[in-house]
Amino acid sequence: MTSRVMLISPAISAALREARFDDGCPLDPAGLRRARAAAGTLPAWERAWSSPTARCRETAEALGLDAATGPELAGLDAGRWRGATLAEVSAAEPAALAEWLSDPGSAPHGGESVRTLCDRVAAWLETAAGTSGRTIAVVEPEVSRAAIVRALGAPDQSLWRTDVPPLTAVELSGRSGRWNVTVGHPLGGAAH
Template identity: 65%
Template sequence: MTSRVLLISPAMNAALRQARFDDGSPLDSAGTARARSAADALPAADRTLTSPTVRCRETASALGLDATDSPSLNGLDMGRWRGRTLDDVSTAEPDGMARWLTDPQAAPHGGESVHELCLRVAHWLDGTAQLSGRTVAVVEPEIVRAATLRVLGAPESAFWRLDVPPLTATEFSGRAGRWNVGLGSRLGAA
């Protein structure tokens, strides 16, 4: 049995443009248009899921997907940093920001650590590997990072070394617990 998982990162929104931790901002008009232009580029899916965030739901809708919210695919809980810019947090809490970027167990924002996120995503991916066919999911970039680490057996310390641009697809395919990875295919017009 072969399982395929296609993870699509959300299109552009104000939070991404401003280097701000997600605050529930909707897609901007350019992000919506780009996602709509990519709708025909997606393969058929047996299951379609989405992170239950505004930008992922809106991206899924613009792509023409009738996706179901999956709490296991929710983005990283940023606690009290939610909605703040990276510059603001780096200035106000330089030690906390440095710990968060270097220690996967750290959660100085009071939310979820990278380690906790990686465990949650690994559990979801292991369950999905038991399903035949293709799962397409629109997910936050950190979900793509965590899944990639799991598939490659890479350490959590590599989490921040993976760039996940907006509206890109990362595909995992495999059987018997062995995955192959197709990284960062752009969807829609550049």
């Protein structure tokens, strides 16, 4: 059985624009406009999911998806770094940030490691592989990155070497253990 999974990154928000660890902020007005403009451009789907974050739920709604939320699709738990910019963390905890970026098993912020994120997303993909038809999920960029890493069998530390711009889709097709990946096409010509 061939399964199809389309992972859509959320529209722009202040946290994404400022390179800030997610703090639950909503989409900004420009992001909401772009998401609404892309509504109606998605292929037919059987299931719709969303990360529980505000910007993913709002993007899903703007795209016209009646999406269920799933904790397994949550963005990476950044622990005490939540709401801080990368520059702020780099200034305050340079060694901890360097460790976190280089060691996928590390979680110096008290949250979740990259490896744990990749394992969680891989488990969700295994479940999706057991279903026929298309699943669409609006997820944080790091969730799409984790799916790409695991689908390709790449090392977990390669998560940081993949860019996932706002309102773009990563598509996986195949079955458990063998995925083909299409990355980075914008939804409905949405500008970034």
